[in-house]
Amino acid sequence: MTVNVEVVTGNEAAALAVKMSRPDVIAAYPITPQSSLVEHLGQHVADGQLDATMSEVESEHSAMSILQGASLSGGRTFTATSSQGLALMYEPYFRTSTLRLPIVMAIVNREMISPQTVWGGPQDSLSLRDSGWIQIYVENNQEIFDTIIQAFRVAEDQDVLLPVNVCYDGFYLSHLTEPIEVPPASAVDGYLTPYKGEHIRLDPDDVMSVDPLTPGHMLMEYRRRHLEAQTRALDVIETADTEYQKITGRSWGGLTYGYRLEDARAVLVTLGSMTGAARVAVDRARAEGRAVGLLKIRSLRPFPKQRVREQLSGRDAFCVVDRNVSFGWDSGIVYREVLGAGIDGSIPSLNFIGGLGGEDITVSMFDYVVDELWAAANGGTTRDSCEWLCNPQRSGDR
Amino acid sequence: MSYYKYTQSEAPIGRHLYVLATGEWRVMRPVIDNSACRGCGLCAMYCPTCSIAGSDERRFTVDYSYCKGCGICARECPVDAIAMKPEEEYDGEC
Secondary structure (H helix, E strand, C coil): CCCEEEEEEHHHHHHHHHHHHCCCEEEECCCCCCHHHHHHHHHHHHCCCCCCEEEECCCHHHHHHHHHHHHHCCCCEEEEECHHHHHHCHHHHHHHHHCCCCCEEEEEEECCCCCCCCCECCHHHHCCCCCCCEEEECCCHHHHHHHHHHHHHHHHCCCCCCCEEEEEECCCCCCCEEEEEECCHHHHHHHCCCCCCCCCCCCCCCCCEECCCCCHHHHHHHHHHHHHHHHHHHHHHHHHHHHHHHHHCCCCCCCEEEECCCCCCEEEEECHHHHHHHHHHHHHHHHCCCCEEEEEECEEECCCHHHHHHHHCCCCEEEEEECCCECCCCECHHHHHHHCCCCCCCCCEEEEEECHHHCCCCHHHHHHHHHHHHHHHCCCCCCCCCEEECCCCCCCCC | CCCCCCCCCCCCEECCCCCCCHHHHCCEEEEECCCCCCCCCHHHHHCCCCCEECCCCCCCEECCCCCCCCCHHHHHCCCCCEEEEEHHHCCCCC
């Protein structure tokens, strides 16, 4: 099998994956840091390398609404957005999942305003985690490429039929360049079979009214089925990963990714691009004889509660580093999600918040986190509040 | 009795015309005493949901699938032949 190596930014990697997934309709509105993804997609269409209708809309609300119509007509569809664009899209965003339309959308994570900012952070998509979409968070440009292709397969699976977000950190991934391996088109074509939308569609030969006024007892039935589809997606995401491994040799672990976990007494939990720095800190701790492991959450929705419970049970401590906040919990969102998996409450746990608004979460910060984690594993206790990771040279009034 | 065609679909779709079964709103149920009814038909004329139908024998019946229980018929009946009774006594029967 011929594998090409491309040296690309995260947004270029995403556009390449979309091109190889052969969508019928793309509708998007440019917003920092997603903009170059839309530019690359427009280029692929203009060059004749992607046979898709590219709709340049006047807003994100329109982008998602166009895709709803295209998906209802049986098309494979893609869009991407960030931050304030996602906020403007919220009304059709929620409706896409409850209409059970398998639209794939990249969210190039950007901090939420205010204060005014364009830099990275997954506050935008994490704040919408209960909107019914599948949300997968990735670490590097190769994983962006691979996960977007897998996302179409997961979304369109007849056991799922849900939209999927592939979320990656703005600038750290969207604008930085890495080499990625690109499989041949024939391999991707074999992996992704054409979408058959029979559950809800606009078809003159099979007339149905879409989204009629629905009484509460039936709305509850649809919600129940939606929850069940999210649960079934747990298996489908795993299968999509193993089947992808057969054509590319690469696995990202499906729902979660573990690093040096087997004999770890203490586990560091991460999400997104910070995982690279965390891995270095874990290696340093190991070199000093401390049994520390890493657990990266890939699928936040559906949340792999059983997997997380299994992987954190029996440890001496765990901690979560969040690049986001959960207002009112005095902690980050992922920490609360992990605690929600039902882990033995006697295991000490810590929560750190850092990297907001595009601030770097450095390896030395992770060294500090590992020190605190290791202390917790050796007789420490759970802290009820988060601890902030700040660069002392950039803190304070100037 | 529901006029909503229940589907087994994954997604919110309607395969048939959606009809709002206003009878589900009813709290008080109009009950016609046929021994007192003179067959004038005022109840059927005033009914805002056209839920009262007559017959050749000038007997009037209420379609409880649509009757909202507004009580206009009972109010207008010149011989007080229509009583408004609490719905829970009927346990949802149509």
